[in-house]
Amino acid sequence: MEHLNQLFVEAGTLLVTGMVCVFAFLGLLVIFINTVLAKLAIKFPDAVVQTKPQRPTKQKSYAAKGISPNVVAAITSAVSQYRQQHSQQPNSKK
Amino acid sequence: MDSLTKLWLSTGLANFESGQVIMMVVGCVLLYLAIARNFEPLLLLPMGFGAILTNIPGAGFSEAGGFLYYIYHGGIETGIFPLVIFMGVGAMTDFGALIANPKTLFLGAAAQTGIFATLFGAIALNAVPGIEFTLKDASAIAIIGGADGPTAIFLATKLAPELLGAIAVAAYSYMALVPIIQPPIMRALTTEDERKIEMAQLRPVTKVEKVVFPLAVLLMTIFFLPAATPLVGMFCLGNLMRECGVVDRLSSTVQNELINITTIFLGLGVGSKLSAEAFLNIETLGILALGAVAFSIGTASGVLMAKTMNKFSKVPINPLIGAAGVSAVPMAARVANKVGLEANPHNFLLMHAMGPNVAGVLGSAVAAGILLALVG
Numbered sequence A: 001m002e003h004l005n006q007l008f009v010e011a012g013t014l015l016v017t018g019m020v021c022v023f024a025f026l027g028l029l030v031i032f033i034n035t036v037l038a039k040l041a042i043k044f045p046d047a048v049v050q051t052k053p054q055r056p057t058k059q060k061s062y063a064a065k066g067i068s069p070n071v072v073a074a075i076t077s078a079v080s081q082y083r084q085q086h087s088q089q090p091n092s093k094k
Numbered sequence B: 001m002d003s004l005t006k007l008w009l010s011t012g013l014a015n016f017e018s019g020q021v022i023m024m025v026v027g028c029v030l031l032y033l034a035i036a037r038n039f040e041p042l043l044l045l046p047m048g049f050g051a052i053l054t055n056i057p058g059a060g061f062s063e064a065g066g067f068l069y070y071i072y073h074g075g076i077e078t079g080i081f082p083l084v085i086f087m088g089v090g091a092m093t094d095f096g097a098l099i100a101n102p103k104t105l106f107l108g109a110a111a112q113t114g115i116f117a118t119l120f121g122a123i124a125l126n127a128v129p130g131i132e133f134t135l136k137d138a139s140a141i142a143i144i145g146g147a148d149g150p151t152a153i154f155l156a157t158k159l160a161p162e163l164l165g166a167i168a169v170a171a172y173s174y175m176a177l178v179p180i181i182q183p184p185i186m187r188a189l190t191t192e193d194e195r196k197i198e199m200a201q202l203r204p205v206t207k208v209e210k211v212v213f214p215l216a217v218l219l220m221t222i223f224f225l226p227a228a229t230p231l232v233g234m235f236c237l238g239n240l241m242r243e244c245g246v247v248d249r250l251s252s253t254v255q256n257e258l259i260n261i262t263t264i265f266l267g268l269g270v271g272s273k274l275s276a277e278a279f280l281n282i283e284t285l286g287i288l289a290l291g292a293v294a295f296s297i298g299t300a301s302g303v304l305m306a307k308t309m310n311k312f313s314k315v316p317i318n319p320l321i322g323a324a325g326v327s328a329v330p331m332a333a334r335v336a337n338k339v340g341l342e343a344n345p346h347n348f349l350l351m352h353a354m355g356p357n358v359a360g361v362l363g364s365a366v367a368a369g370i371l372l373a374l375v376g
Helices: A002-043 A054-064 A069-093 B002-009 B018-035 B041-054 B067-076 B080-092 B096-100 B104-110 B113-127 B135-146 B149-159 B161-176 B178-189 B192-196 B207-224 B226-244 B248-271 B282-312 B319-325 B331-343 B350-375
Strands: none
Touching (some): A002 B096, A002 B113, A002 B135, A002 B207, A002 B350, B018 B041, B041 B161, B041 B248, B080 B226, B096 B207, B096 B350, B104 B282, B104 B319, B104 B350, B113 B135, B135 B149, B135 B282, B135 B350, B149 B161, B178 B331, B192 B331, B207 B226, B207 B350, B319 B331, B319 B350, B331 B350
């Protein structure tokens, strides 16, 4: 019985020591995250991945081919007018 | 006639002992739970088969020179298999939810009460005739409350290898039973209004934070709890492989092939410890009962801690996520989410519960380190 009591005392000591250590360890981790990691997050944010705009590339390629921007603008305007006219036709039939 | 007699004596039928038959039935029950009930099938299936193999009379699987003998002594007794699995778990763990809401680490810490409180239960069982648990045995049994299989196996091999079979079976059985054990405790300790609490959306976590986190955890373990470095170190290595983004092949291997191969051998090795003489005794019943107690106390402590934090916190905390503090990743977080959805169909707690869930993995590894340092 005395041996059992001694074991209970040791278990009690383990309970207190163990829980204090677990809380202290994880508590330190909380402090670390709130201080160091939070600062790192501000200082080194994730790089925003930018998608390359399509038009400038096309214009660049037209320019590279020696086509004047005015010609490209005229063709673009003509194509859009043609599309508008043809897209309105079905509606006008109704 | 002599040849026939010799042949008969070499058959399993002539050599079976009742204990071996019972343990084969236990192995079949594990196979049934794995195949028909889908209870932790990845481990219970090889474990159940290992139990059948080790109890074959005359085959000598677990005797010196036998296949399972080498698996156990080479991989489990040395601690290699549980540590490799812990590395894989680290590679599969995303600490994002934890870093976004670090307070949840306290929930993971509170849930470890189940481990230390169960020590009393294990020692109290010494009053039962036929049971004699030392403090080392009690510590190895109590770690079941951490709901972490590799940690339980690692600690059992160090503190009480003779109880490994019963401890591993109890740990994995209760982990599989998380959806049954936890909800009644969670409902009993929370009000309807508390279960309905919706939590604020988590902030995005940067890559730098995720890379630095495992290194910081390792550094702290080296400084304050070196006894836990085998577990925490391998866990952090796996996590760093995942997050650094330069060793995707290694990360993928650790998360898939390596952990799968190791799980097969770990299951077989643990199954080899399910021999009649080691398992069929009153101590096993005690271990199974204590496992349930440890689990329940861990769940209750996590929920109560979350309730307390909710009272004092500026941002609302749903107490249900406290139950995920017992590791059992990701089952415990899913259970918290499910019980939350029952109370409020628009309340998705899964990501919030992943914080305490992975904190529980760290907490149980730290608790194991403390037990090793103080009792081992």
